[in-house]
Amino acid sequence: MPTISKLYTMQEASQHNTKNDCWVVIDGKVYDVSLYLDDHPGGDEVVLVATGKDATDEFEDAGHSKDARELMEKFCIGELDDTSPVSSNSQAAVSSEKFLQLAKQYWTVPVAVLGISLVVGFLYLRKK
Structure with a gap:
């Protein structure tokens, strides 16, 4: 049975922008990476800079491995609601x-x- 994914707006995702509550949006998916910040090989600062916006470009530019992409699926909490208008x-x-x-x-x-x-x-x- 397919999992129903929760939809979040970019505004909702951008409100989670601290070290204890950190969400990032990559490829239309929303990830809660709060528990992973201390383990991130590039440090927590590079992830914190990417909060509050679509961080797909930054993620791709960093050249993440296949293992990193598989690991991040564990932190996926939903998808970005692309039906909400962006002014x-x-x-x-x-x-x-x-x-x-x-x-x-x-x-x-x-x-x-x-x-x-x-x-x-x-x-x-x-x-x-």
Whole structure:
């Protein structure tokens, strides 16, 4: 007999975003990974960053193994209700949130380039 899966909205899933109550959405399925955070090989922070949004891209980009994919089925608690409308404001909020996360994550590269440029410029001018 097939199991009836509970449906969750993205808004419901996004409310579970702490270390003690952590849900992620991957490929339209909702996973409660609260008990797995301490065991996650990449650390709990990478999972916590993925809460509150569809984390399919992040999951796929990490290159998870077949074993990891099988293990995560144990944490599946339902499916994402894709019949609920997603407003354009909420899509814009997700996009801007993604941009801010990338900006926070990769701020060191432009700052390092700027710092090196200033030092080189200062040394060049000092020799003249």
